[in-house]
Amino acid sequence: MVAVPSGRATGAPDSPQVGSWNGSGVPAGPYHGRSMTQLSQKSRDSLPDSAFAYVDSRGRRRLPINDEAHVRNALARFNQTTFEDEAARDRSRTRLLKAAKKYGIVPVGFMTGQLRSMSSEIGARTSEVRTLPTGSVTFLLADIADSTGLVASQGDSYGALLAGVRRVLREAIRASNGREVDARADEMFAVFERPRPAIDAALAIQRKMRSSTWPGRPVVLVRVGLHTGQPTLTDTGYVGLAVNTAARICFAAHGGQIVVSRAVKEAIANLEGLDAGFRDLGLHQLHGLPEPVSLLQLEVADLPMEFPPPRIGISGSAKPGARRQPGRAANEVAGRSRRQP
Numbered sequence: 001m002v003a004v005p006s007g008r009a010t011g012a013p014d015s016p017q018v019g020s021w022n023g024s025g026v027p028a029g030p031y032h033g034r035s036m037t038q039l040s041q042k043s044r045d046s047l048p049d050s051a052f053a054y055v056d057s058r059g060r061r062r063l064p065i066n067d068e069a070h071v072r073n074a075l076a077r078f079n080q081t082t083f084e085d086e087a088a089r090d091r092s093r094t095r096l097l098k099a100a101k102k103y104g105i106v107p108v109g110f111m112t113g114q115l116r117s118m119s120s121e122i123g124a125r126t127s128e129v130r131t132l133p134t135g136s137v138t139f140l141l142a143d144i145a146d147s148t149g150l151v152a153s154q155g156d157s158y159g160a161l162l163a164g165v166r167r168v169l170r171e172a173i174r175a176s177n178g179r180e181v182d183a184r185a186d187e188m189f190a191v192f193e194r195p196r197p198a199i200d201a202a203l204a205i206q207r208k209m210r211s212s213t214w215p216g217r218p219v220v221l222v223r224v225g226l227h228t229g230q231p232t233l234t235d236t237g238y239v240g241l242a243v244n245t246a247a248r249i250c251f252a253a254h255g256g257q258i259v260v261s262r263a264v265k266e267a268i269a270n271l272e273g274l275d276a277g278f279r280d281l282g283l284h285q286l287h288g289l290p291e292p293v294s295l296l297q298l299e300v301a302d303l304p305m306e307f308p309p310p311r312i313g314i315s316g317s318a319k320p321g322a323r324r325q326p327g328r329a330a331n332e333v334a335g336r337s338r339r340q341p
Contacts, residue, residue: 039064049156053099054092056084057163063092065099072105084163087183091159129237132179137191138198138228138264139238139246140178142169142205144186145221145255153218161214162186165222168212172204181237187250191238195228195267199276199298202226202258206303209256221255226298228267245293248286252295252310256303259310262294276300284312 039047044064049055053063053074062081063074074096083089144150144165151158166183173180173190176197182189192198202224209222227249229242245261253259265271265278281295299305 039066039070050095053078053096054081054083054088055156055159056088057160057167059160063096065096068103068105071096071099071103075100075105085166085183087166087185088159088163129233129235132181132191132233132238133193134233136228136230136267137193137242138195138226138267139231139242140173140190140192140198140201140224140226141246141250142188142190142202142222142224143250145223147186150218150220154216157215161218161220164212164214165209165220168208169205169222172201172208175204176201189246195226195264196274198226198264199260199274202298203276203300203303206256206258210303223250223253223255224258225250225253226258226260226264228261228263241289245286245289248289249293249295252284252286252312254307254311257307258298258303260296260298262296265296279305281310284310286312 044061047061047064047066049061051064051066052061053065055061063077064070065074078093078096081092083092144162150161154161165186166188169188169190170180173188176192178190178192178197178201180188180190190198190201192201205222205224209220212220214220225246225248227242227246229240229245231238231240231242249259249261259281260278268274277299278296279299281297283292283294285292295310297305297307
């Protein structure tokens with residue numbers, strides 16, 4: 001795609017005709033043939049964040065959409081912009097299209113280009129999915145606790161906060177040789193070939209979250225769930241009961257807590273050297289699953305260990321009074337003991 005200078009769109013004639021097209025595939029309307037007012041640094045600084053289609057997690061503002069000419073320019077430059085992740089791209093695209101609607105711009109060329117881009121991305125995604133591990137794998141699901149409250153309190157700043165949390169998750173997952181499978185809203189889904197690296201990643205996530213500070217100093221907690229199983233890998237990703245189980249285990253955890261299935265512990269061939277303990281949380285009937293699941297809390301000395309009972313809820317109970325059954329032991333440990341008084 002041809003780069004578009006700030007002054008005018010490359011390839012646009014001096015006096016464009018209605019319905020003509022520039023090199024970016026955006027209709028060459030009146031503003032494409034005229035000089036666009038260059039924003040001075042002072043003028044740019046005076047604009048609110050809402051006047052930009054993209055504000056990254058570090059507060060850098062790109063693609064100004066403060067007037068019609070800049071909206072047209074942003075439409076032309078969108079595919080040349082590097083975004084932190086797909087969620088950031090989606091948010092920016094939404095802002096840009098709202099701005100286009102505000103100024104009566106019908107971005108036919110932009111949408112055609114986006115559809116082509118999405119088609120290419122789907123093909124690349126399918127190829128990448130086929131390289132994910134198969135057989136017995138360990139899933140890690142993490143999501144932000146009380147994300148609704150954070151959205152309400154942070155407003156437009158929540159996007160930067162979310163990007164920062166995702167950065168923490170991704171770094172921990174990659175450092176333990178895990179693979180990110182999907183990221184939606186405030187959740188992230190990853191897979192590991194073995195359970196030990198998944199445990200390492202979960203601990204790294206909680207440690208980094210505890211040491212991180214966020215703009216405005218809100219309390220940001222992440223719950224993490226781990227499960228080992230044998231899912232089916234399709235062209236669109238993993239399917240099967242193992243995926244649903246991992247999701248329910250994550251939901252059962254509290255912010256700052258790591259909850260794992262007994263299957264995770266049993267899949268570890270050698271517990272020696274594991275610097276963590278497993279506290280038995282009992283047998284729980286998780287919503288939508290055919291059989292109760294034995295839950296364990298992963299514990300280490302430098303992370304909080306006391307949490308309320310799992311977030312099962314009445315709707316997740318098979319029968320009244322059957323929400324929790326005694327486990328095999330009050331507290332099981334591997335490696336160094338983490339027994340509570």
